[in-house]
Amino acid sequence: MGYQIMIVEDDDKIAEILGSYIKRYGYDTVRAVRMDDIKQEFAEHKPDLVLLDINLPHYDGFYWCRQIRTISNAPIIFISARTGEMDQVMAIENGGDDYITKPFHLEIVLAKIKSALRRAYGEYSASQEQSDTLNVHGLSFDRTRNSLEWNGKIVDLTRNECLLFDALTMKTGRIMSREKLLGMLWDDVQFVDDNTLTVNVTRLRKKLEEIGINDAIETVRGQGYRLNMVWNSGQSEDKG
Structure with missing residues (x-):
């Protein structure tokens, strides 16, 4: 397979269990050891995916996750004993792609790893069988x-914001159902909280607003989301 997984976990037993199980399925693993400089370790190893705990020494x-996002879009899956909805929202808000709560089933961890890798690099990646750049009403999507x-x-x-925008452009001006979007972003939707999609949409809206585009993504209550045909430049309203 050739993919390398970085495990950022300060519990030796959990890190060993994860590493041993993942290796069985042909992945290379590396465990972060410098908990005060995870970003540098990531830069040195250049892993394809990160399993990241929340409760860590020095910094959480x-x-x-924010530090890694300054240098890479590699998939990041949080694994944490925190089960609160706000923790999962914060994980996505800070750049994470998925969230697994402890105690976890190793089969679910593996399924999420496979899904994230396929989305990022494999047959479902945004660049597969498509041109590298798309122009949507003057907005350039690379x-x-x-x-x-x-x-x-x-x-x-x-990566998820990229997949989400790509999905919405497929039906510009038409509604994409939440179910369809969830299926396009995550294979194992039964393990994905519905709120995760809402958080990703909110993040994408904020990114668009940063470059001066407001009201691009419309929420259609009870149905899904729609990418509008015309961009607005004024102050956007909260569309939920």
Whole structure:
């Protein structure tokens, strides 16, 4: 397979269990040892995916997720004993792609790893069988760089934000159901909290607003989301 998974976990037993199980399925693993410099370790190893705990020495997982996101869009899956909805929202808000609560089933961890890798690099990646750049009403979407450009302003997207925008452009002006979007972003939707999609949509809206585009993504109550045909430049309203 050739993929390397970085495990950022300060509990030796959990890290060993995860590492041993993942290796059985052909993945390489590396465990972070410098808990005060996770970003540098990530830069040195350049893993394809990160399993990231929240409760860590020095700084928490949310901090390290933000740090990694400054240099990479590699999938990041949080694994934490925190079961609160707000923790899961914060994980996504800070750049995470998925969330697993402890105690966990190893089969679920593996399924989520496979899904994230396929979305990022495999047959479901945004750049597969598509042109590298898409122009939507003057907005340039670069799939290879995971970025959007509008009137000279550029914003970087996470992998899930990229997939979400790509999905919405398939039916510009028409409604994409929440179920369809969930299925396009995550294979194992039975393990994904419905609120995760809402958080990702909110993040994508904020990214668009950063480059001057407001009201691009419309919420259609009870149905899903729609990418509008015309961009607005004024102050956007909260659309939920």
